[in-house]
Amino acid sequence: MNLLITLFQDLNIDEKLKEAPDDYYSIGILIGNLVPFLVLVAIAYIIYRYNKNRYKEE
Numbered sequence: 001m002n003l004l005i006t007l008f009q010d011l012n013i014d015e016k017l018k019e020a021p022d023d024y025y026s027i028g029i030l031i032g033n034l035v036p037f038l039v040l041v042a043i044a045y046i047i048y049r050y051n052k053n054r055y056k057e058e
Contacts (some may be wrong), residue, residue, distance in 0.1 A: 017026055
């Protein structure tokens with residue numbers, strides 16, 4: 001269900017930046033777009049390290 005919601009959301013970053021009240025808003029948009037990606041990368045790395053160490057112990 002969440003996948004369908006994310007597919008139908010319209011993300012217009014350029015439009016948000018044009019309507020921004022100041023320059024700090026663009027920093028917030030950048031952080032808001034990068035944080036979910038970085039969290040997913042961190043989770044993938046943790047899973048990779050866990051499985052790598054578990055494989056070495058066997």
